[in-house]
Amino acid sequence: MSAAAETTQQIYPLISDLGLILMTAAIAVLLFKKIKQPLVLGYLIAGFLAGNHFDFFPSVTDMHSVEVWAQIGIIFLLFSLGLEFSFKKLMKVGGTASITAITQIIFMIAIGYGAGRLMGWKIMDSIFLGVMLSVSSTTIILKTFEELGVKAQKFAGIVIGSLIVQDLVAIVMMVLLSTLAVSSQFSGSELIGSVLKLVFYLALWFVSGIFFIPTMLKRAKNLLTDEMLLIISIALCLVMVMLAANVGFSPALGAFIMGSIIAETTQAEHIEHLVKPVKDLFAAVFFVSVGMLINPDALIEYAWPVVILTLVVILFQPITSTIGALLAGQPLKQSVQTGMSLSQIGEFSFIIATLGASLGVTSNFLYPIVVAVSAVTTFTTPFMVKLSTPMSGYLGRKLPRKWLKRIERYSANAQSIKSVSNWQIVIRAYLVQVAIHSIIIIGIILLSANYLLPLLNGFRFGHALAAFITLAVLAPFFWALSLRRVAVEQVQQLMEERKYRGPIVMMVLFRFVLALFYIGFLLDNFFSPQIAFIAFCISIVIYSIFPKKLNYQYHKIETRFLKNLNAREIIRNKRQRSDLTPWEGHMTIFDIAKESNIAGRTLEELQLREQMGINVAFIRRGEITINIPSRNERLFPGDEICVIGTDSQVDEFKTYLNRNEIEAPETGTQPEIVLQQLELHNQDYIGKSIRQSQLREKTKGLVVGIERKGNRILNPDSHLILEKDDILWIVGDKKLLATLLLEHDETESANQ
Structure with a gap:
């Protein structure tokens, strides 16, 4: 055959x-x-x-x-x-x-x-x-x-x-x-x-x-x-x-x-x-x-x-x-x-x-x-x-009321926990710094020992050349591991407190010692102990002479990595934010079609909140984003609008849009706004309606939810009267919300 x-x-x-x-x-x-x-x-x-x-x-x-x-x-x-x-x-x-x-x-x-x-x-x-x-x-x-x-x-x-x-x-x-x-x-x-x-x-x-x-x-x-x-x-x-x-x-x-x-x-x-x-x-x-x-x-x-x-x-x-x-x-x-x-x-x-x-x-x-x-x-x-x-509705009716209240309270508290302490930020930054750079350094050392060294082994100064090439490649990473500053602002704040100074200094020393250990480990793989010690001393001297050069090289490497990592998001410029709505509400993006019947009308004329209970969080018009638009803002063909509502409210809005020839995209966009919780004790707001309280104007935001005596009101009407101990959920400008909370706390402290 x-x-x-x-x-x-x-x-x-x-x-x-x-x-x-x-x-x-x-x-x-x-x-x-x-x-x-x-x-x-x-x-x-x-x-x-x-x-x-x-x-x-x-x-x-x-x-x-x-x-x-x-x-x-x-x-x-x-x-x-x-x-x-x-x-x-x-x-x-x-x-x-x-x-x-x-x-x-x-x-x-x-x-x-x-x-x-x-x-x-x-x-x-x-x-x-x-x-x-x-x-x-x-x-x-x-x-x-x-x-x-x-x-x-x-x-x-x-x-x-x-x-x-x-x-x-x-x-x-x-x-x-x-x-x-x-x-x-x-x-x-x-x-x-x-x-x-x-x-x-x-x-x-x-x-x-x-x-x-x-x-x-x-x-x-x-x-x-x-x-x-x-x-x-x-x-x-x-x-x-x-x-x-x-x-x-x-x-x-x-x-x-x-x-x-x-x-x-x-x-x-x-x-x-x-x-x-x-x-x-x-x-x-x-x-x-x-x-x-x-x-x-x-x-x-x-x-x-x-x-x-x-x-x-x-x-x-x-x-x-x-x-x-x-x-x-x-x-x-x-x-x-x-x-x-x-x-x-x-x-x-x-x-x-x-x-x-x-x-x-x-x-x-x-x-x-x-x-x-x-x-x-x-x-x-x-x-x-x-x-x-249907099953969730059945459980909502059959489960003991005490259980349902605990679930609701736990859910509300869990969604309001967003802050992280400075110490946690610093610890996380140091651990990431050490872990990532250690992995890169060890990986390059193993790669050099297994592939570069055998390739140059036949030359007279093959070991020295392999060690020099490896050290040159690793130099920016040794510098970053030992000397690069991370979480600078948080570290400065913690250093003002005596109890944190010792741990922070120890972490800095640990990084420095770890970098020295890796240099010694590298040289020990290429030379005898005596020659490795001499090369180790020479390496330390060289590194100490060129810190700015190493900083520059590392910055170039880091910039390219971050640019590659974030390039897709930068080009698309569409990010989703699911943490800006309380409870069962969520954000959904819709496009205004060119032939839409509602194009050219103001939000006040459309009365979306009054008819369907939804709020408009922002409008994107080309390169411009209008966060928390006013009631006088008009919708134009090609606008992207982000609405906040429950599943049923969003479905109702989608049906409403389809009747007016609106198309809905699948992805969302991240607005430059945040969700904040405000527990109402300030007498300036109690007894007033949401519109009279001027919260919208003060925060350039929306009151998207109110907790009152265990009950929840999503997207409340602007004429609703605020009561003492109400918990307000406000979507608005981050800085203005922070200012409002600070003023609220100061007023509360003065009243006490």
């Missing part, structure tokens, strides 16, 4: 199986689009029927090739998830989404592990089961929100933020499970070491990626066609896959990290658009492959575990997520809506199941059980979202 014929014979099963997978996926798309069901479910069922367990459908010839295609599908699926992820989004989701997600994950891991042990499963099966049941499906939830038209509601933002946190935690858990599977024992030191290793490489890859990749794409922008940009993006993904595999992580982790790095670039949306067909292709391959790997005999044998675990997900996912949202300070209604939206498992559960199977540490029955549970909960997700609002 010729070599060509042998190659054809080897590659034929791979190609034929891929053709069968794609043909099956195409049929699934057509059918499930027709019956308006999630495509993921269609892929799973189609793959299940096309597997080699049935004779009445064409079947795959080689299950190993299916596993290969599934692994490739995982890589591109996680790359696309990374493109939608962004670490900056994680920083913005805030405490609400983080607390909700982490509470859910902790409880569900424990519940899943307990359920597995009660069914008599092995410890490793139970651990993997708990992790798989703890992660909701981003794909299913986003698709459901889009179909039900609830993406503009406030709880949807909390759900999406929770999914972002869950994705990152799932990545961390995959690393921990891999370590646990390899060691086959619960070694605390190994798990801690794995976490530290993960954090180190995540930070190193992210910092270096943000520094180099956006700059490269920006400089080559005029040369890049769509074809080249797609190739470069996929190449970067595969390079990071190889890096992750080389340091002992899952290839999927590398794909996810590169996606999240590219998500910070100015071309992220364009790259996401270009990669989407590739993502859709390999996502279909992955989900169909998952269905093909299901053994129907295992499903029949383990039918009761499927039923039990489905009930566990449908019951306990909403309960644990609702508890998390309540702990984060959300009202009962939004907490229940959030919890019931997260009542399913999906793609990450499949990936974790695949991980357990590939490592050979989980039983064969676990994979099909988890896929079956996911399929059922995919069906139930739209119904759970629809039922969330």
